[in-house]
Amino acid sequence: MFDSLPKPQHDVHQTAGEGPAGDPGPALMSLQGFSASINGQLLLRDLSFDLHQGEVLGLIGRAGAGKTALLRAMCRLLDEHRGLGNTGHILLDGADIYHNACDLPTLRRQLAFISQQANPFPMSIWDNIAYGVRLNRIASTPSQVAEVVETVLRRCLLWDDVKDVLHKMPATKLPIQRQRLLCIARSLAIRPKVLLLDRPTGSIDRMELALLNRLIADLKQDHTVVLVTASLTETAHVADRVAYLEEGRLVEIDSAEMIFTAALNQRTRDFINSTAM
Numbered sequence: 001m002f003d004s005l006p007k008p009q010h011d012v013h014q015t016a017g018e019g020p021a022g023d024p025g026p027a028l029m030s031l032q033g034f035s036a037s038i039n040g041q042l043l044l045r046d047l048s049f050d051l052h053q054g055e056v057l058g059l060i061g062r063a064g065a066g067k068t069a070l071l072r073a074m075c076r077l078l079d080e081h082r083g084l085g086n087t088g089h090i091l092l093d094g095a096d097i098y099h100n101a102c103d104l105p106t107l108r109r110q111l112a113f114i115s116q117q118a119n120p121f122p123m124s125i126w127d128n129i130a131y132g133v134r135l136n137r138i139a140s141t142p143s144q145v146a147e148v149v150e151t152v153l154r155r156c157l158l159w160d161d162v163k164d165v166l167h168k169m170p171a172t173k174l175p176i177q178r179q180r181l182l183c184i185a186r187s188l189a190i191r192p193k194v195l196l197l198d199r200p201t202g203s204i205d206r207m208e209l210a211l212l213n214r215l216i217a218d219l220k221q222d223h224t225v226v227l228v229t230a231s232l233t234e235t236a237h238v239a240d241r242v243a244y245l246e247e248g249r250l251v252e253i254d255s256a257e258m259i260f261t262a263a264l265n266q267r268t269r270d271f272i273n274s275t276a277m
């Protein structure tokens, strides 16, 4: 798609990097000294870490630490802001997504950002999914399109609730939590390599937590996920690895177990201890 870059060494912030099975394999994405600012204000500072195929990476940190900014940087949605400045690299399959030759529409099919603000298209539930499926030539015949629509709605635990109103109900009339799930289903339908989920269940209650756990466990089978959740409990339940951010910097990245029970960095431990789980 675009030129490859040589891979420099990791910086000192990275304390571990194993994937879910213990063997990280080659990095699917790699941040290499990546910094980003908007109108001179630094949002992300010198970030370096790898993201491995099939892992769920949770991002944690205080309000304003840069979690959403990082998700948006990883799919070049920060470009929507005027005054963006960035240095360093973010590689996907070894190619720099900030290189001039990067084709943004192609990139956005591979890296799906799902915002905490549900944003379904003002059309039927069916069309919300079928539109991207046809546009991206995921399926062409009506029966193939129908199969994709049903599959992704089932995966997102929506099928039973919406199957009778697929063509009748505008997606914007769904309850907000279901709108969020529909947006995940819409993204899944175009088969991205990485899902970047920003608080997918919003403010969490017990039922939504169970639902999120089921959904992420299912998505892990064939997707790589970077996740910001509304609570540390959620992150601890679903993440393989966790990265703690502070003022746009990566303080520590390690297995979820290490981060939540024996973080190496005192600042990470202070954050975990100060946050109710």
Ligand SMILES: Nc1ncnc2c1ncn2[C@@H]1O[C@H](COP(=O)(O)OP(=O)(O)OP(=O)(O)O)[C@@H](O)[C@H]1O
Pocket: 038, 041, 043, 061, 062, 063, 064, 065, 066, 067, 068, 069, 070, 081
């Ligand atoms: N469009 C923007 N222009 C300038 N600064 C921004 C912009 N968007 C975010 N910021 C700043 O970037 C920093 C990181 O914000 P971000 O939303 O990524 O944090 P966060 O960790 O997701 O926080 P929260 O948990 O509160 O959502 C904050 O200081 C924020 O004020």
